[in-house]
Amino acid sequence: MSETPLTGRARADRSPHSFAKWQRIGGYQALPQALSRHSPDAIVAMVEAAALRGRGGAGFLTGTKWRLMREGAAKAGAGARYLCVNGDETEPGSFKDRLLMEALPHQLIEGAIIAAYAVGATEVIALVRDEYRAAAVALTRAIAEAEAAGLLGRNILGSGFDLTMRVHASAGRYIVGEETALIAAIEGERPVPRHRPPYPAVSGLWGRPTTVNNVETLSAVPAIVERGADWFRGLSRTDEGGTKLYGVSGCVARPQLIEAPMGTTARELIERAGGIRDGRALLAFQPGGGATGFLEAAELDVPMDFAHLKKVGSALGTGALIVLDDRTCPVAAIGRHARFYARESCGLCTPCRDGLPWVSKLLDALEGGQGRREDIELLHMHVDLAGPSGRSFCDLMAGAMTPLKSGLQRFGDVFAAHLDGHCPVGRA
């Protein structure tokens, strides 16, 4: 439990604990402490001191996000304020939030209640992707149990704090996980991203102050309140607090979730997943899901946290480590991602709507040995057009181009070989 505070209490078959069982094994200990001993500001300070960074991909400091929300709420005056739980996990290679919602719904609910208290939210809405039906069922049931126990509703535990919580079941589409699109989705609008500013902390759901937090982020909160910021920071090997729920998949012997200290290296994670499968060698890996740059053997010992991976030109993203062995064609792998992002573009911004299908087509042609020399130049052009973040309403386009950009840099020879109709690393 102490080494794996996030997942240590999950059952192997992922069935959720009943409310009574969850209490018996130490659940809902943090909430009474939070409500009776700490002010909302003190909780925000605690999470700041814990150096908890958002686990949805961007790695923004959770305490800072919460403080901005409190400032937004103070300016907005009386009325509803919202905490949205982002359970739309759809990033290729990511499967961590599924476990946290299916097996440990009460941990998430406790974290959400404490977060709502800290930011001053009046309602929690958990958006769960359609494909996670078991998670939505588990969460809905657990919310009802928490309500029945007086942990949601009016005057929670005699604190004077009122809060309701509900599940919003989504219906497919990756873009819903972008925070402003998620807000639009809950409002019943077509879920396309919105311009920022105004940021959700100022004007979010129905124009009211809103915080959107990832499932893993909120699930980490109860332990921080119960055991303190210093303990949480001490779990990590780096400056970024806590453990991290890494997902290791692709060409490893035993693909799996691994909760490990923040800053654990890819080498260790791959070893724990049984090594590269079939005794093959590593070609490359993506450390944080589909939208993160490729790394190679030379980067196996980089601590996997937000700062260290950024320094080597990649990103922690969702901590979804996708492993490619030496029989995997990088052109094909990047092509799979390109198809995904092209299909999932919401269509709002032209470079994304029209550019991604073009890129996907070029990659498919290259993979099939039908590529032309100028196609490589076109791919570079698309990478340059996507540019840094900020050229479109959201980061889908920039994210989609990230594996291609790093692929062109690292595997330029493989791309070139495809022009001659053969793949040097392919399944010979």
Next chain:
Amino acid sequence: MTLSPATKSAIVEAAAAHGGPKAAMLEALKLVQQAEGYVSDANLAEAALTLGVTTAEIDSLATFYSQIFRSPVGETVILLCDGLSCYLGGADAVRDAVMQKLGIGFGETTPDGKFTLINICCVGGCDRAPAALVGPDRTLVGPLSADDLTALIGGAP
């Protein structure tokens, strides 16, 4: 076909639970689909009427979300993951096997109306690659071999 009184009252309840008719449109579509298998034009219009929104408003969501079906689907929907981790786990071979066995491609339904095959983005089953979601509860199955999936669809033509 018209919506049952039970579906209609569930839609009305959804409006109360979701903060108004507009915010409940997606839930209404899901309720229609749950009851009828897909969202026909007639049922779309009836759901809109029940909520008091326009058909255009509710169809703007129906056409956006990938898991709202605007045309009929088979009794069992098979959603095959085509994410990178599943590809690395051998998803292409499973795809080819199921397509051959069922005689259909993605987005198609077998002539007997039993199966619909759809490709889907990463379903969060990367530890069970290649993975698929099967049936009304979107049950995660995997790791799948071509044989497993053939067994799963058993009596298919």
